Amino acid sequence: KNEVEQSPQNLTAQEGEFITINCSYSVGISALHWLQQHPGGGIVSLFMLSSGKKKHGRLIATINIQEKHSSLHITASHPRDSAVYICAARNEKLTFGTGTRLTIIP
Amino acid sequence: EPEVTQTPSHQVTQMGQEVILRCVPISNHLYFYWYRQILGQKVEFLVSFYNNEISEKSEIFDDQFSVERPDGSNFTLKIRSTKLEDSAMYFCATLHPNTEAFFGQGTRLTVV
Numbered sequence: 001k002n003e004v005e006q007s008p009q010n011l012t013a014q015e016g017e018f019i020t021i022n023c024s025y026s027v028g029i030s031a032l033h034w035l036q037q038h039p040g041g042g043i044v045s046l047f048m049l050s051s052g053k054k055k056h057g058r059l060i061a062t063i064n065i066q067e068k069h070s071s072l073h074i075t076a077s078h079p080r081d082s083a084v085y086i087c088a089a090r091n092e093k094l095t096f097g098t099g100t101r102l103t104i105i106p
Numbered sequence: 107e108p109e110v111t112q113t114p115s116h117q118v119t120q121m122g123q124e125v126i127l128r129c130v131p132i133s134n135h136l137y138f139y140w141y142r143q144i145l146g147q148k149v150e151f152l153v154s155f156y157n158n159e160i161s162e163k164s165e166i167f168d169d170q171f172s173v174e175r176p177d178g179s180n181f182t183l184k185i186r187s188t189k190l191e192d193s194a195m196y197f198c199a200t201l202h203p204n205t206e207a208f209f210g211q212g213t214r215l216t217v218v
Contacts, residue, residue, distance in 0.1 A: 033207055041143075041195050043209040086149065092162060093139060094199070094207060096149040 002027040004089050006097035014105055019074040021100045023087035024067075030090050032070045034061050037084040037099065046072070048090075077104045108132045112198050112210030119217055122187050127213045129181040129198030135208070137201040140173065140183045142166070142194040143212075149197065155181065188217045 003026040013019055023032070034046040047054050047061040049070065054061050058077075063070040074081055082103050088094040111130040119125050131138050140152040153163040153173055160173065172184045185192055198210040 035207070035209075040211075041214065042211045043149075043197060045206040045208065048206050088149075088207070090201075090207075093151055093154050094141075094201075095151065096141075098148045 002029070002089050002091065002095045004087060004095050004097040006087055006100050008100060009098065010101045010103075012103045012105065013077055015078060017077050017104075019072075019077050019081070019102065019104075021072045021085050021087075021102070023070045023072070023097055025070075025087075025089040025095075026068065027089070027091070028065075028068070032063050033088040033090060033094060034070070034072050035086040035088060037086060039083075043086070046085075074102075079104045079106050108208060110198055110200055110208045110210040112196075112213050114213060115211065116214045117216070119188055119215070121190060121217055125185050125188055125215060127183045127185075127196050127198075127215070129183075129210055130179055131181050131198065131200040132202075132208055133179070135200035135202045135205075137161075138175075138181050139199040139201070141197045141199060143197065144191075144194045152183070152196075185215075188215075190217050193217045 005024050007022050031048050031050045036044045049063045058075045060073040084099045084101050086099045087097045113128045138155040141149050143149045151164050153167045154161045170186045174182050195212045197212045200208050
């Protein structure tokens with residue numbers, strides 16, 4: 001059984017700050033997903049990573065397979081980035097982390 | 107942009123009633139999943155479905171739950187006799203090898 005841990009659970013930052021959310025997992029995986037959940041509840045996929053680093057706009061995701069660790073970074077954070085960010089470890093299914101509630105204050 | 111469609115978006119039902127949650131997955135995806143999220147908690151795996159049969163199910167997925175793909179397009183989750191603790195957001199998701207995960211918008215089930 002894969003244990004997926006995220007930190008921090010809650011994060012409040014000022015607009016413009018650089019944000020880092022961390023994710024660790026206990027069992028080897030085929031990929032790691034970063035997801036975004038808005039207050040209405042819908043889940044949107046941000047990244048799927050199996051190695052290295054990916055960038056999309058102000059979002060950057062990295063993964064270290066040997067250390068079983070991934071990070072999601074947001075540069076120049078904006079209030080519209082406020083959401084819950086979830087990592088999910090993928091093998092035959094997705095195993096979800098607990099999520100990080102991010103609030104960006106103008 | 108491919109999408110997964112779930113209906114209804116909200117369902118209120120009385121305890122003991124049967125509910126059917128529906129999902130239209132992405133047509134060429136092979137793996138289908140149901141997840142649920144109790145308010146304030148993390149998303150939990152219920153069941154995975156591949157090649158028209160269940161490939162894995164969690165402890166939550168007891169005899170009250172069933173899944174079907176009745177017509178080759180819809181993917182349904184049935185709860186036979188709902189309990190108060192079944193109140194949650196239910197998500198359908200599809201995966202294809204080496205692709206992103208796609209989620210429906212969820213069905214918010216409230217059992218009263």
